[in-house]
Amino acid sequence: MKDEKKTRVSELYDALVEPEVEPDQLTIKEKEILHADEAAPPSKKANNLTAKEKPISHSALSYYDNRESNYQDILTLIDDAEKELTDLKFRKKLMESDFPTLLKYFREIFLKAEYEVSAIAKGALLEYFTFELLKPLESKELRLSSNDFSTWETKHYTLSYRLVKDQVINFHLMMPTSDGKIRTEKIHLMAIYPETMRVVVLNNAVLTLLEDCYQRRIYSSGQNSLLSHEMNSVFSHMKYLGFALEDNLLDNSQPLSLSFDLPHMVSTDTLDDIFITAMNNPKYDFKKPDEEHYLVLLENNHSVEIVQDKEKNITRLKLDTANSNKSLIEFFGAYPFLVSLALK
Known part of the structure; x- marks a missing residue:
């Protein structure tokens, strides 16, 4: 009984002091003696923790990311x-x-x-820059359009501006028709070159205005004259700003002395109508210095010379206003019976 009790106590002690291991995993380690001047070598487990540090959880990585x-x-x-x-x-x-x-x-x-x-x-920048160019129209109710992009409105017409290739500002004109309707087609009126400080007015635009007025009856002569007067105030202002205005048919800052070739012969009917009008007005005269050469004398020493070239099928037209400053629009506005000469 006494031996049996001792055996049970030994088994309980062994279970508490040393964990059970499988027989094939059992190893015997020699006891290491440490000296006072030697540090205890780190254990394998300690080395693993030092090398890997403390593992970072997925949630911690997500936070730092x-x-x-x-x-x-x-x-x-x-x-x-x-x-x-x-x-x-x-x-x-x-x-x-x-x-x-x-x-x-x-x-x-x-x-x-x-x-x-x-x-x-x-x-x-474009808005402020173009406003400065058109500043004389401020007295004509100049304002930025609320309907059309990059467009200045005045009381009688609109001027749209576009910057092309960051170098030239093109202005397109749109006027209401003579009966007050809005015309959808825009006329390319002028180009501004800030780099070279030049202003180029397109003569084709002026001829289009004449055609739309006297042939197509889209505009009245009063509309054209008003546009010519107001745009010339703009041209004068641009010169003040330092721009050079190239010769054009809309400029009225100097007398009109213009020669150009029409790509057609002037019809006999047109010449007859001019002759009849000139002969019925005591201020005018109509002469024929030579074959296919006609001279229309007007008031204030203004004149129109017409020379036909049948071989080349062209007409040389020369307009002269002597000492009077006029644009082509103003000239034909004063002598509408001559417009047919410039238009086919």
């Missing part, structure tokens, strides 16, 4: 905000600028591309 992503987003937002603030300050400068400063910005941004600004800033 998200925080880094948000950080980069914040940097992007700050960069965008700084760019927007810079752009707003530039647009404020545009609002405060006179024409020479606007011209400087136009050259830096469009012609030289020295720095980039937003599309809104570019649109504002």
